[in-house]
Amino acid sequence: MKTKLLTALLTIAASTALFAADSPAVGTTAPDFSLTDSKGKTQSVSQYKGKYVVLEWFNPECPFVKKHYGSGNMQKLQQEFTGKGVVWLTIDSSAPGLEGNLTADQANAKMSEWKTKQTALVLDPDGKAGRSYGAKNTPHMFVINPEGKIVYEGAIDSKATPNPGDITSATNYVKVALEESLSGKTVSNANTKPYGCSVKYK
Amino acid sequence: MPRLLFAVLFFAALPLHAQTYQGRELVQAKLVADVSAVVPGKPFTAGVLLHMVPNWHTYWKFPGDAGIPTEINWKLPDGWKTGEIQWPIPLKLNEPGDIQIYGYHDEVLLMQEITPPASLSASTVELAAETSWLVCEKICIPGSANLKLDLPVAAQSAPANEEIFSRYRRSLPQNWPDTKVAQSKWQREGNELRLTVESAALANYPAADFFPLPEPKVVVSHPKVERTGDGKIVFRVPIETDDKSVSSLNGIVVFGQNENGADRNAWSLTAPTISAAAAAPSMPEGFWKYLLFGFIGGFILNLMPCVLPVISLKIFGFIQHAGQDRRQILRSGLAFVAGIFAWFIGLALLLIGLKSAGREITWAFQFTNPYFVLAMSAVVLIFALNLFGVFEISLPQFANRGVLGWTAREGDAGSFFQGVFATVLATPCTAPFLGTALGFAFTQSSWTILLMFFAIAAGMAFPYFLLSAQPAWLRLLPKPGPWMVRVKQLMGFLLLATLLFLIAVLGAQRGVEAITWASAFLLVLSLVCWMKGAFIVPTASAISRSVALVLMLVLVIGSGYFFIGQKFAQAKMVSSETVAHGDWQPFTPQFLESEVKQGHAVFVDFTAAWCLTCKFNEASVLESAAVRDAFKTRGIVKIKADWTNADPAITKILKQFGRPGVPMYVLYPGNNAEPILFPELLTQSLILEKLETVSAQVAAK
Numbered sequence A: 001m002k003t004k005l006l007t008a009l010l011t012i013a014a015s016t017a018l019f020a021a022d023s024p025a026v027g028t029t030a031p032d033f034s035l036t037d038s039k040g041k042t043q044s045v046s047q048y049k050g051k052y053v054v055l056e057w058f059n060p061e062c063p064f065v066k067k068h069y070g071s072g073n074m075q076k077l078q079q080e081f082t083g084k085g086v087v088w089l090t091i092d093s094s095a096p097g098l099e100g101n102l103t104a105d106q107a108n109a110k111m112s113e114w115k116t117k118q119t120a121l122v123l124d125p126d127g128k129a130g131r132s133y134g135a136k137n138t139p140h141m142f143v144i145n146p147e148g149k150i151v152y153e154g155a156i157d158s159k160a161t162p163n164p165g166d167i168t169s170a171t172n173y174v175k176v177a178l179e180e181s182l183s184g185k186t187v188s189n190a191n192t193k194p195y196g197c198s199v200k201y202k
Numbered sequence B: 001m002p003r004l005l006f007a008v009l010f011f012a013a014l015p016l017h018a019q020t021y022q023g024r025e026l027v028q029a030k031l032v033a034d035v036s037a038v039v040p041g042k043p044f045t046a047g048v049l050l051h052m053v054p055n056w057h058t059y060w061k062f063p064g065d066a067g068i069p070t071e072i073n074w075k076l077p078d079g080w081k082t083g084e085i086q087w088p089i090p091l092k093l094n095e096p097g098d099i100q101i102y103g104y105h106d107e108v109l110l111m112q113e114i115t116p117p118a119s120l121s122a123s124t125v126e127l128a129a130e131t132s133w134l135v136c137e138k139i140c141i142p143g144s145a146n147l148k149l150d151l152p153v154a155a156q157s158a159p160a161n162e163e164i165f166s167r168y169r170r171s172l173p174q175n176w177p178d179t180k181v182a183q184s185k186w187q188r189e190g191n192e193l194r195l196t197v198e199s200a201a202l203a204n205y206p207a208a209d210f211f212p213l214p215e216p217k218v219v220v221s222h223p224k225v226e227r228t229g230d231g232k233i234v235f236r237v238p239i240e241t242d243d244k245s246v247s248s249l250n251g252i253v254v255f256g257q258n259e260n261g262a263d264r265n266a267w268s269l270t271a272p273t274i275s276a277a278a279a280a281p282s283m284p285e286g287f288w289k290y291l292l293f294g295f296i297g298g299f300i301l302n303l304m305p306c307v308l309p310v311i312s313l314k315i316f317g318f319i320q321h322a323g324q325d326r327r328q329i330l331r332s333g334l335a336f337v338a339g340i341f342a343w344f345i346g347l348a349l350l351l352i353g354l355k356s357a358g359r360e361i362t363w364a365f366q367f368t369n370p371y372f373v374l375a376m377s378a379v380v381l382i383f384a385l386n387l388f389g390v391f392e393i394s395l396p397q398f399a400n401r402g403v404l405g406w407t408a409r410e411g412d413a414g415s416f417f418q419g420v421f422a423t424v425l426a427t428p429c430t431a432p433f434l435g436t437a438l439g440f441a442f443t444q445s446s447w448t449i450l451l452m453f454f455a456i457a458a459g460m461a462f463p464y465f466l467l468s469a470q471p472a473w474l475r476l477l478p479k480p481g482p483w484m485v486r487v488k489q490l491m492g493f494l495l496l497a498t499l500l501f502l503i504a505v506l507g508a509q510r511g512v513e514a515i516t517w518a519s520a521f522l523l524v525l526s527l528v529c530w531m532k533g534a535f536i537v538p539t540a541s542a543i544s545r546s547v548a549l550v551l552m553l554v555l556v557i558g559s560g561y562f563f564i565g566q567k568f569a570q571a572k573m574v575s576s577e578t579v580a581h582g583d584w585q586p587f588t589p590q591f592l593e594s595e596v597k598q599g600h601a602v603f604v605d606f607t608a609a610w611c612l613t614c615k616f617n618e619a620s621v622l623e624s625a626a627v628r629d630a631f632k633t634r635g636i637v638k639i640k641a642d643w644t645n646a647d648p649a650i651t652k653i654l655k656q657f658g659r660p661g662v663p664m665y666v667l668y669p670g671n672n673a674e675p676i677l678f679p680e681l682l683t684q685s686l687i688l689e690k691l692e693t694v695s696a697q698v699a700a701k
Helices: A002-021 A063-070 A073-082 A104-114 A128-133 A173-182 B002-013 B162-170 B287-301 B305-321 B326-356 B370-388 B408-426 B434-441 B446-469 B471-476 B483-510 B512-535 B542-570 B589-597 B612-622 B625-633 B648-656 B684-700
Strands: A053-057 A087-092 A120-123 A141-144 A150-154 B027-033 B044-052 B057-064 B071-075 B091-095 B099-105 B107-115 B124-136 B140-152 B183-189 B192-198 B207-213 B224-227 B232-238 B250-256 B265-269 B602-607 B637-642 B664-668 B676-678
Touching: A063 A073, A063 B140, A073 A087, A073 A173, A104 A120, A141 A173, A150 A173, B027 B124, B027 B140, B044 B057, B044 B099, B044 B124, B044 B162, B057 B091, B057 B207, B071 B107, B099 B107, B107 B162, B207 B224, B207 B232, B287 B434, B287 B446, B326 B408, B326 B446, B370 B408, B370 B483, B370 B512, B408 B446, B434 B446, B483 B512, B512 B542, B589 B602, B589 B637, B589 B648, B602 B612, B602 B648, B612 B625, B612 B684, B625 B684, B637 B648, B676 B684
Parallel strands: A053 A087, A087 A120, B602 B637
Antiparallel strands: A053 A141, A141 A150, B027 B044, B044 B107, B057 B099, B057 B124, B071 B124, B091 B099, B124 B140, B183 B192, B192 B232, B207 B250, B224 B232, B250 B265, B602 B664, B664 B676
């Protein structure tokens, strides 16, 4: 009997430990980070309390990221919602020496080349922020509400392909989540399976 | 304009044919068939063979945390058919950052069955497949190829590419084995699904894993594997989607000597064929507690509204017994108790049979069948007529004609059937405790179900057993006398009230037309009962008795055939949507889901026309002015889920909440908070109290 109880307790302990490695669940408080962006400014989630924040995991070499920037889809979304007071942080968690890792200069060059419209491109070369969010894909999207709670986690849209031709017929989950949030509704599809390349952690 | 330029640039970056990276062709793709020629009408297997350069991988049907599966788009002439892709067992690969993917290194053959039409005019056919894939190592590159294979058309064909096809056929997951070899069971625990596999064969392998194949809308996290001391393997899959209805997953159970070893085998698990764990009479946790609940529930069943006429019958029986000697009373009491047990054990065996046949099982499921309700109506009517004195029941095997009153043996048989009858009428009620106990038992082994019904029967029989064993207590009841005839007749009216209820149930199930024909049949049945009383008497001559008997048979069979077999059977079903529910919305899973998703507070009344507890709760609580007002002022969406005809969508939800049947009351407090489950018997204060907790949130909206 005693051993059974012990096993049960150990199991619970083990499972909590394992869960910690997963993404923070929708509805929970978004983990905070303090990172430098490509312009040298410090960026955190907590400094934007009171605003909606979008986190977008980024790797300029990934075909899925190229799909959404090459078509102008991501820029359009960034422009539309930063225009409505939403903070948009693009995060690059590729480790040095791996695909998609950017120095500040390279990041700025990429931003002007692609005419991106985000609030800031945040550099996370040691992958700390990425791991704390359980960010697994590029792109992997999070929407955080003004209270600092995650209200959406998952894919950019409903068509998991690298083909830019699929964008127009896909449902853009991030757009829907932001529109619903901004009009005071609960996000109807708060958790989807993200698709893309894996984040290149070291 | 620059945007367009980007688009062109990036399109160019996605090669349409096999891609090269740093001078290497990463994936070589080709089409192969397992036959040398196409024989018209004869299925064969073709496959896309992908060769990856070392360390690069393509993906399985479910890619895991990243990546996308290889896609094959066959371009075949009209009349050709293709089967599903047969995916070999993939490797589970881990990348930094807790990223887990399922895919293939080096080489993979994705096979599909191809069926050519029965006649082919050409001498050769071109099989073509547009294939696209994502290949990754440290980076990911999409590729595609338009693959072609020319095959001659012939009357006969020889096997081709035998080595590769047989190798990859061996690496396909197999069907789930017989339950004697392996049993599987899914359980939902909060945001986690648990798959328990009990298999001696599997326990021998050091490496065992579960690779999920979730539906597109379901987001799963990494499965964890646990081995229990008794040889079971538990796979725990966290479900990230906020959908409480996900109760199982498709997937494969992979096992071998090492993780990712070449010798691995797999069994595929598809949701509908998942077998319930059976046999082994192991005692699950909380077993005794639930058994006690069953006993208490059975006892309370005596007090539930639908058993009222039967209680009166039994009390009447005891009054009749009061003058008899002790042994006599005990025998009769035990016969009654045996009747209760007989029905419950019979019901348990039937449920076990249905369960092992893979059917959904629920409490009082028999009342969802209109023919059962009709048969019950007939039995209730015949009993009522008997109580009115229209005819006497004489069981042929104990025939003791000419002797009025009850012989000992006849009395026993009568008590036995009274016991059965009482219990049959009790089943549309779910008493408190009973729901919990049965909800538990239905997920357990056959032995547990049987024991649970035994406990319920014991609980229900307990007071009668006690009264029979202690006849001294019977003295409290009045002395027998001529007044009993009047009481008997009064009880007859109580049974007619029950009949009214049953007919109302039939009406809800089948509509007015059906109850008209059912009533016509019941009328003929009454006539036959009267004939029995009037002509089948010892004083009548053998000839007139025979004539009456033949006439009675003709009437029963004839009216049964015409009114029931023809008219009743063809009466139009009334769908529950067309039934008006006042200010309640009719239930559909989509409506409930969308209301809950929008963050509205929703109250769902799971009910059925034949469920008296439901009707009682509705009349005394849900439709009371105080509760109606509370719902209204708080803007709570009211949904009525009508289970009268056993709507499977409703059965599914009942199961999610672990309830075996109706009544069930669930309050979704809104804003995606956990739903609140109410007990089977409602009180106004209970509802109002819970509504208080919701009001704050809803008011804030």
